[in-house]
Amino acid sequence: MEENADPDRYAPDAGGEVRLRLDLAYDGGSFHGWARQPGLRTVQGTIEEALAKVTGSGRRQDRQGLGTFSAPAGKEGEVQEGWNPRLVVAGRTDTGVHASRQVCHLDLPADLLASCQGHMEVDPEQALERRLRHVLPDDVVIRSVTRAPDGFDARFSALERTYVYRICDRPGAMDPRLRGFVLEVDGPLDVELMDSCAQAAVGLHDFGSFSTPNPGGTTIRKVLKVGWRRVPRVEGDLESGLVEFTIVADAFAHNMVRSLVNACLRVGAGRQTADWFRGKVETPAREGATGPIAARGLTLEGVAYPPDGELALRAQAIRARRTL
Template sequence: MPLPSPDVNAGSLSAVSPLQPSPGAFVRLRLDLAYDGTDFAGWAPQPRLRTVYGDLSAALTTVLRQPRPVRLTVAGRTDAGVHAKGQVAHVDVPESALATLPGRSDRAPEAALATRLRGILKHDLVVYEVTRAPVGFDARFSALERRYRYRLADPDAVRDPLRRRDTVWWRRRLDVDSMNHAARSLEGLGDFAAFCKRREGATTIRTLVEFSWERRTDGVLEATVRADAFCHSMVRSLVGAVVRVGEGLRDPDWPAGLQRERQRGGPGGGLGGGALVVPALGLVLDEVLYPADSEVAERSRLTRVRRHVSELA
């Protein structure tokens, strides 16, 4: 199991909520959802901009007839233009409000909520399932691992116009073998400061479980990136560094050299020295993994423990 990482790029805008609401008053729900990120300004609410949080909170507030906007906590706070297939969020709602949703039907209240949400949300945001969360569950802190996918179509790939919203068309040919060499050199526990937009007080220590590339039958290059957590822009920066290797502009060991600098734009160049942050549209959050129900509270506790560079010694 990957080591815990506290400062995931997955935060709630609210303070950390209790592990579980008081019995009989509130119930914690898990929401499994997906969205096409093209027309969203990311997950987090922003003034006068459409966001996934904003649309989902407004829908929940309406369906549950709440006097104040419903607040959500998410597993992976995606940037503008990033998609999600397996996103997870949690929300604490009044038990009484949930109980009224089935009306005269015999449906479970959670199923009734999912149906009503699908009825009012726009078609680029879908809540697949609503379930009661186990005691201690936190969509952000209980997660063991997040898996992302990135798609690139170089000149050797079939450029499918029906996939234009989730696949980046790349002008230069890419060598998948050298990209895999470079990607594997970054796997493991490490400081990924060179690939993150720094946030005050936030750790950049992560366990990169898998970083691999595959050329699919249609020629499209697809990356799988798995980690216990990701910091801001980390996946797109990792992909960007390895793409430079695939283009033949950098040696396969170059991304690992960037990582050792432990700072973005460091003396050896950092991300300003020939690397890039690739476009958001090729990135999809595929899956968030959690431990067994009996272990989610302990996982949440461990994840909140701040990690330090001394762990790398």
């Protein structure tokens, strides 16, 4: 995630708008990532089309499988180009990456939010939540829709994000029900060695060996916690025996997590040394051995925010371009 300004960001409460926080989850397997792209199925595009549909706003040609819809006609029967939804997300996941705890915000005109109530005896936010659940496909789940506190920005106010990558290193042992969320590799991994070398990534570093910057951005990030572990074997537990990589950082650069995982796997499989990994952290140099691994094992599992009174200050601070 980069610190450069987001052109889709709306000013809070501008023109009678209400800022809402949406907590959601999705199976990224059939999406071309979070960010909307013309002609492709994306998480952002799917939810924005659903928002336009349930609020009756704008006129958008559906590319997400939700049908074609438009705003009410004007005085002379013309179709009015109304408000178009624009979501701002905590972390833009790549193609095939999943999320169990994603967060985004939306600035919605107050009158459109009120219109969502209809005959439902619930508050407008709950009404919008119900309507979205009714029209969204089953690989996207809206966990909650709430009114955001003052100063909240899903992207810039976030303190940290947590990703988990899951691997099965015992051929034939993986439960097939997990095939869309776990990467299967041939042969056992040295999990303790992988965990030891991964600790070099903790702290403020230039992760240029493992990521590429967006225009105007950097690959400098602060990793708060990182670790590899083998899930204890428990009878009946789907994840029993899997190898898990957990990383917590204030933000992530493009492909950073999957590239770190790939580099650690090279060490764990005996193809590289721990010193090689540490050298890649200390001296940024992008090359093939540190490219991203398959997306399907990666899930965004948490986004943390400061207390309400510190949201605006956090958003202001994180916009500054980072240096070492």
